[in-house]
Amino acid sequence: MTKKMxxxxxxxxxxxxxxxxxxxxxxxxxxxxxFISGKAKEQSSRCSQCGIPxxxxxxxxxxxxxxxLKLTAxxxxxxxxxxxxxxxxxxxxxxxxxxxxxxxxxxxxxxxSGHGTVTIGSVEKYITDTAWEKGWVKPLKIKRELKxxxxxxxxxxxxxxxxxxLRKSGYQxxxxxxxxxxxxxLIYGIPNFKLExxxxxxxxxxxxxxxxxxxxxxxxxxxxxxxxxxxxxEAILIATGVYKAREIDIPGQSLQNIFPAMEFLTAxxxxxxxxxxxLFDDGTLNAxxxxxxxxxxxxxxxDCVRTSIRQKAKSVKCLYRRDRENMPGSAREVGNxxxxxVEFVWLSSPKNFIGVNKKVTAVEVNKMKLGTPDxxxxxxxEIESGSEYKIPADLVIKSLGFDPExxxxxxxAEELAISQWGTIKIDLKSMQTNLDGIFxxxxxxxxxxxxxxxxxxxxxxxxxxxxxxxLKINKKKSEEAA
Ligand SMILES: Cc1cc2nc3c(=O)[nH]c(=O)nc-3n(C[C@H](O)[C@H](O)[C@H](O)COP(=O)(O)OP(=O)(O)OC[C@H]3O[C@@H](n4cnc5c(N)ncnc54)[C@H](O)[C@@H]3O)c2cc1C
Ligand code: SF4
Numbered sequence: 315m316t317k318k319m320x321x322x323x324x325x326x327x328x329x330x331x332x333x334x335x336x337x338x339x340x341x342x343x344x345x346x347x348x349f350i351s352g353k354a355k356e357q358s359s360r361c362s363q364c365g366i367p368x369x370x371x372x373x374x375x376x377x378x379x380x381x382x383l384k385l386t387a388x389x390x391x392x393x394x395x396x397x398x399x400x401x402x403x404x405x406x407x408x409x410x411x412x413x414x415x416x417x418x419x420x421x422x423x424x425x426x427s428g429h430g431t432v433t434i435g436s437v438e439k440y441i442t443d444t445a446w447e448k449g450w451v452k453p454l455k456i457k458r459e460l461k462x463x464x465x466x467x468x469x470x471x472x473x474x475x476x477x478x479x480l481r482k483s484g485y486q487x488x489x490x491x492x493x494x495x496x497x498x499x500l501i502y503g504i505p506n507f508k509l510e511x512x513x514x515x516x517x518x519x520x521x522x523x524x525x526x527x528x529x530x531x532x533x534x535x536x537x538x539x540x541x542x543x544x545x546x547x548e549a550i551l552i553a554t555g556v557y558k559a560r561e562i563d564i565p566g567q568s569l570q571n572i573f574p575a576m577e578f579l580t581a582x583x584x585x586x587x588x589x590x591x592x593l594f595d596d597g598t599l600n601a602x603x604x605x606x607x608x609x610x611x612x613x614x615x616x617d618c619v620r621t622s623i624r625q626k627a628k629s630v631k632c633l634y635r636r637d638r639e640n641m642p643g644s645a646r647e648v649g650n651x652x653x654x655x656v657e658f659v660w661l662s663s664p665k666n667f668i669g670v671n672k673k674v675t676a677v678e679v680n681k682m683k684l685g686t687p688d689x690x691x692x693x694x695x696e697i698e699s700g701s702e703y704k705i706p707a708d709l710v711i712k713s714l715g716f717d718p719e720x721x722x723x724x725x726x727a728e729e730l731a732i733s734q735w736g737t738i739k740i741d742l743k744s745m746q747t748n749l750d751g752i753f754x755x756x757x758x759x760x761x762x763x764x765x766x767x768x769x770x771x772x773x774x775x776x777x778x779x780x781x782x783x784x785l786k787i788n789k790k791k792s793e794e795a796a
Pocket of ligand 1 (some may be wrong): 411412413467468469470471472473490491492493496497498499500503504505508532533534535553554555556579613614617724755756757758762763764765766768
């Protein structure tokens, strides 16, 4: 901490007594910004500018990390911002929520040598937050408007990134989304303590100001079929994400107060956004004062346990059938959850839900042991016979992952090709589906993944859509000339 900051919090003698709270807040912001700016510079100057930038290689967007770290260390923040935003449509989002320990930071040479990584994500967040504050982030200015239009289904990171890239080139872009707000999982999935909602809202506003049209509360399949939409645009991108929650088939499923993760997280996010949420307001989806049991070991499960802690749950337990080393979630997130008071019950799997008066009161659990590796190479969990015991629970949250919905059926487009996992099949080079002019990107192609990959896919899809549209125009021109 700087001397000024220590003074402010009263740990240094000369603390000036300031009773004016507005002034105090201003003072705090000033000192805090100074502190963060110092930290960003300090971290950036730790970058060794090594010959092979492993951080950049392991960033899905191939962000030019060494360059923007160097510029930040030299105090050339606006240039750092320009470099950073040239490869990433939402650097402040990635800076906040990328699992950096598995991507850029995990591969930092300084980290590998045991001296602690350069905190790349925090610096990326700092650069873009500063750019917003200073007014360097501006809506797109289109040099040449083009007539061709593209319809994008899904306003998550894949759809938004694709829309921005196509709009930059002058195309008319309309995004259709079944939710009332744009952002996809950025707005209703990821909790506010990881990604503040104003950060998402100011991004989508920027895109609107740049001429991208948003049609909310519009569900493709219900409000229009895929083919109807296709007729209105020269190309379509499907970026609908994956939303079908995986189920656990055990007795007691139908008891009250057992919810899928997205229901719990959406209620909490909507509440934070100021919406009226009946099931939260009447206490059903509010963890306050309850014994909460979350089932699952991925990042969504971590979001549920950490949200429950923030809602002042009486106890929060996370049940996972493998051990800590084999958890799919980010190690950093698990560490955060433990620090906040979450109890992990590793090597445990639910056997049945027990209830009184139709409401869940406990989860009966089997202890597990790890056996031989399965086809994925991970050791298979096996039940230890006679090891059952009960954990009290007033609220159970199921977080076992997501599968794609049946898109061909939902969209009234049975011909749309899908893989054995239900994800949309695309040609990996052209990103086109088996239907002419219909492309797909993000989780609906990859399966549940990461925001940074969705952005990458959205950007790649924009390049391919543009190629397709140009070819179409050239073909038309040569036909007219013939
Ligand atoms: C709880 C949770 C926490 C996560 N935390 C992280 C994290 O910390 N870091 C990270 O990198 N990743 C995280 N992820 C993963 C990340 O959010 C996704 O990989 C990413 O959002 C996928 O982007 P997308 O654009 O493909 O889809 P989505 O973000 O899911 O957006 C799809 C959009 O399509 C719309 N849509 C769907 N069907 C239709 C239809 N028929 N008509 C119209 N619109 C439709 C939906 O309403 C939605 O807005 C998390 C995921 C979850 C569930
Ligand atoms: S986008 Fe993600 S992986 Fe890439 S530099 Fe930023 S935080 Fe690291």
